[in-house]
Amino acid sequence: MNVIVCVKQVPGTNEVKMNKETNTIIREGAEAIINPFDTYAVEEGVRIKEQTGGKATVISMGIPSVAELLRQTIAVGIDEAVLLSDRAFAGSDSLATSYALSKGINKIGDFDLVICGKQAMDGDTAQVGPGLAEKLGIPHTTYVRKIEEIRKGYIRCQRMTEDGYEVIEMPLPAVITVVKEINEPRLPSLKGMMKAKKAEIRIMTADDIGADKDLCGLKGSPTQVVETFVPVHDVNSEMIEGTPGEQVKRLAEKLLSMKFMTVK
Amino acid sequence: MSGIRIIEESCIGCRLCVKACPFGAIRMDGRKAVILDNCTLCGICVPACKFNAIDYEKGPVSNAVDITKYSGVWIFAEQKNGVPEPISYELLGAGRKLADDRKTRLTAVVIGDKLSDACEKLIAYGADEVMAVEDGSLAVYNDESYSDIFVQMIRKGRPEILLMGATTYGRSLAPRIASRINTGLTADCTRLEIDPADGKLLQTRPAFGGNLMATIICPNHRPQMATVRHKVMKPLEPDYSRKGLVTRPEVSIPRETSVKVREVVKTIFEMVSLAEADVIVSGGRGLGAPENFKLINELAEVLGGAVGASRATVDAGWIEYNHQVGQTGQTVGPHVYFACGISGAVQHLAGMSSSDIIVAINKNPDAPIFKVATFGIVGDAMEILPLLIKEFKAALG
Numbered sequence: 001m002n003v004i005v006c007v008k009q010v011p012g013t014n015e016v017k018m019n020k021e022t023n024t025i026i027r028e029g030a031e032a033i034i035n036p037f038d039t040y041a042v043e044e045g046v047r048i049k050e051q052t053g054g055k056a057t058v059i060s061m062g063i064p065s066v067a068e069l070l071r072q073t074i075a076v077g078i079d080e081a082v083l084l085s086d087r088a089f090a091g092s093d094s095l096a097t098s099y100a101l102s103k104g105i106n107k108i109g110d111f112d113l114v115i116c117g118k119q120a121m122d123g124d125t126a127q128v129g130p131g132l133a134e135k136l137g138i139p140h141t142t143y144v145r146k147i148e149e150i151r152k153g154y155i156r157c158q159r160m161t162e163d164g165y166e167v168i169e170m171p172l173p174a175v176i177t178v179v180k181e182i183n184e185p186r187l188p189s190l191k192g193m194m195k196a197k198k199a200e201i202r203i204m205t206a207d208d209i210g211a212d213k214d215l216c217g218l219k220g221s222p223t224q225v226v227e228t229f230v231p232v233h234d235v236n237s238e239m240i241e242g243t244p245g246e247q248v249k250r251l252a253e254k255l256l257s258m259k260f261m262t263v264k
Numbered sequence: 265m266s267g268i269r270i271i272e273e274s275c276i277g278c279r280l281c282v283k284a285c286p287f288g289a290i291r292m293d294g295r296k297a298v299i300l301d302n303c304t305l306c307g308i309c310v311p312a313c314k315f316n317a318i319d320y321e322k323g324p325v326s327n328a329v330d331i332t333k334y335s336g337v338w339i340f341a342e343q344k345n346g347v348p349e350p351i352s353y354e355l356l357g358a359g360r361k362l363a364d365d366r367k368t369r370l371t372a373v374v375i376g377d378k379l380s381d382a383c384e385k386l387i388a389y390g391a392d393e394v395m396a397v398e399d400g401s402l403a404v405y406n407d408e409s410y411s412d413i414f415v416q417m418i419r420k421g422r423p424e425i426l427l428m429g430a431t432t433y434g435r436s437l438a439p440r441i442a443s444r445i446n447t448g449l450t451a452d453c454t455r456l457e458i459d460p461a462d463g464k465l466l467q468t469r470p471a472f473g474g475n476l477m478a479t480i481i482c483p484n485h486r487p488q489m490a491t492v493r494h495k496v497m498k499p500l501e502p503d504y505s506r507k508g509l510v511t512r513p514e515v516s517i518p519r520e521t522s523v524k525v526r527e528v529v530k531t532i533f534e535m536v537s538l539a540e541a542d543v544i545v546s547g548g549r550g551l552g553a554p555e556n557f558k559l560i561n562e563l564a565e566v567l568g569g570a571v572g573a574s575r576a577t578v579d580a581g582w583i584e585y586n587h588q589v590g591q592t593g594q595t596v597g598p599h600v601y602f603a604c605g606i607s608g609a610v611q612h613l614a615g616m617s618s619s620d621i622i623v624a625i626n627k628n629p630d631a632p633i634f635k636v637a638t639f640g641i642v643g644d645a646m647e648i649l650p651l652l653i654k655e656f657k658a659a660l661g
């Protein structure tokens with residue numbers, strides 16, 4: 001079975017600090033990594049290919065340097081990596097991203113399953129998976145924590161919910177987004193690393209995938225960021241001193257006086 | 265061609281933009297800033313520049329619609345077994361305000377089976393109209409049938425604003441719908457306001473794990489869609505004497521869906537889910553051993569709250585992943601969050617720092633959790649927890 005995994009490059013940390021003097025953001029360690037959730041998607045894709053035969057491909061939309069990052073996925077068993085890279089894609093929101101990825105995936109063609117991470121660590125939107133499924137015109141299931149059965153034309157999987165899970169069946173091709181519970185990603189093998197080094201990463205432009213540039217990037221993005229700011233948490237921290245008995249008594253008094261309990 | 269450009273004459277080389285860029289996409293070349301090609305056009309640098317030296321040319325967008333043809337505020341009222349979920353009331357609270365500001369109507373859309381009680385409640389909580397689609401086949405949420413029905417309703421009803429919960433279902437349904445009708449969708453909003461100048465919806469949301477807030481608009485497409493976080497919007501006091509209209513929109517209900525929900529399994533049997541809880545008691549590796557989670561469970565039970573956990577304990581197999589709070593777990597916002605034996609790593613804080621009151625219990629006085637704590641107790645959780653349980657049991661009878 002052929003699987004395509006969507007992988008996004010994100011900044012290696014999302015810690016944003018405020019410079020009190022200049023009132024600006026200080027960002028540390030801007031080194032780029034593969035979105036942590038996507039490593040589970042990669043692992044699942046490789047496992048399916050190993051179990052059923054076929055091919056596992058990763059696709060990413062990003063700047064040229066992402067190509068190097070995609071080698072990491074080849075080191076853990078991905079057969080081929082495709083990078084959609086074009087200035088026309090810059091400024092994409094989740095709708096434009098879904099569109100571009102759908103064009104890229106259709107260009108790769110002949111796939112049974114598309115796997116995305118649950119969400120990206122920078123934007124945290126979790127919108128690209130379902131949005132992409134819609135653009136591809138195929139069904140989707142989010143928050144998949146286990147694939148119970150997969151064969152040509154059929155998947156049965158468990159979707160995590162707030163208080164448990166659901167068992168969902170879909171025809172293939174389909175899109176799933178996965179949570180980290182689904183597997184434990186493997187480490188790269190020596191052989192894999194050798195292969196990754198030599199691998200050729202296919203770079204495709206908007207023209208290569210036949211994307212309408214009006215639907216890509218900033219032009220194809222209905223949403224616009226108008227303002228950003230660092231939230232201020234005014235915490236009046238109060239340390240409660242004393243013996244454990246005294247600490248507990250005083251804490252309980254404070255909380256009870258604030259009427260913090262659920263109103264039933 | 266749209267893009268961001270440094271106006272060299274105005275740039276004084278102060279580096280403010282370099283510091284502001286979350287993507288490390290601006291560098292200094294001598295005394296001038298240059299934009300690198302990993303720029304995502306997010307625009308954060310533009311207001312950061314105090315010298316108006318960054319030009320952001322947005323260019324026309326595609327697929328714009330005639331926005332004057334859209335009116336009304338809609339919310340998606342999630343329900344289980346005919347009972348609206350708390351998020352539905354929160355959305356009505358937020359939607360009521362927006363509808364009043366826009367001088368328009370507030371409509372709740374509810375899809376399911378046996379909905380008459382739900383309709384009544386939704387009106388009591390602020391809806392002017394409830395559009396109910398009722399059918400035996402819709403009793404359980406299904407991505408395919410729900411999105412098909414919803415899209416038909418949107419195409420006919422043309423709301424200008426559509427709010428959904430940032431719940432498991434809402435985060436699956438909303439992007440599917442937005443993608444079909446080609447409109448914008450802002451995820452996980454924590455603040456919604458009408459711009460008094462032009463009536464646009466200002467949607468504010470956390471990004472980068474809550475370290476940065478972004479205000480987003482959707483100026484040329486309709487509806488303006490947003491998912492809204494649990495517990496941030498306040499429901500109205502229900503008023504059962506409120507009058508409202510219940511309508512049954514004419515839609516075609518898919519008879520056979522390709523997506524089939526075979527089983528719905530409950531594994532968490534608490535009274536309240538993490539997302540909805542007013543009180544959360546969370547345990548970390550400081551508990552020392554998995555069996556000590558029973559103290560966490562007990563305190564949560566006494567307080568009618570839910571049980572949370574740090575990733576370290578989930579990774580160690582002490583507790584199920586559904587309980588994990590934080591960047592790779594759930595985002596929560598209870599009135600009170602008890603962090604017991606949790607160090608307070610940024611990834612954990614990302615999921616809980618918006619709680620109203622944070623109580624930290626930790627042996628190490630330098631643990632970062634104390635920086636965000638409203639009340640801190642330096643001490644052994646194994647000693648404090650049993651005392652707290654006793655104290656609250658006595659106080660609450």
Ligand SMILES: Cc1cc2nc3c(=O)[nH]c(=O)nc-3n(C[C@H](O)[C@H](O)[C@H](O)COP(=O)(O)OP(=O)(O)OC[C@H]3O[C@@H](n4cnc5c(N)ncnc54)[C@H](O)[C@@H]3O)c2cc1C
Pocket residue numbers: 036547548549550551552573574575576577588589590591592593594604605606607608609610611612615625626627628631643644645646
């Ligand atoms: C990409 C990424 C995503 C992540 N996502 C998440 C996430 O979603 N959620 C999350 O929680 N973490 C997340 N993490 C992990 C996070 O960085 C921390 O490793 C984790 O939160 C630490 O858990 P902890 O506080 O339980 O354990 P520790 O860091 O080991 O802290 C234990 C604390 O307990 C205290 N202690 C010890 N004994 C006692 C005692 N008897 N009484 C009281 N206190 C005691 C110690 O002083 C210490 O502060 C993520 C990490 C990465 C890299």
Ligand SMILES: Nc1ncnc2c1ncn2[C@@H]1O[C@H](COP(=O)(O)O)[C@@H](O)[C@H]1O
Pocket residue numbers: 006007008009035037038041059060061062094097101115116117118119120121123124125126127128129
């Ligand atoms: N630029 C991109 N390239 C490839 N995959 C992406 C991209 N953006 C998002 N995705 C996929 O969609 C998932 C959800 O991302 P998001 O909707 O941005 O939170 C990610 O985990 C990826 O699998």
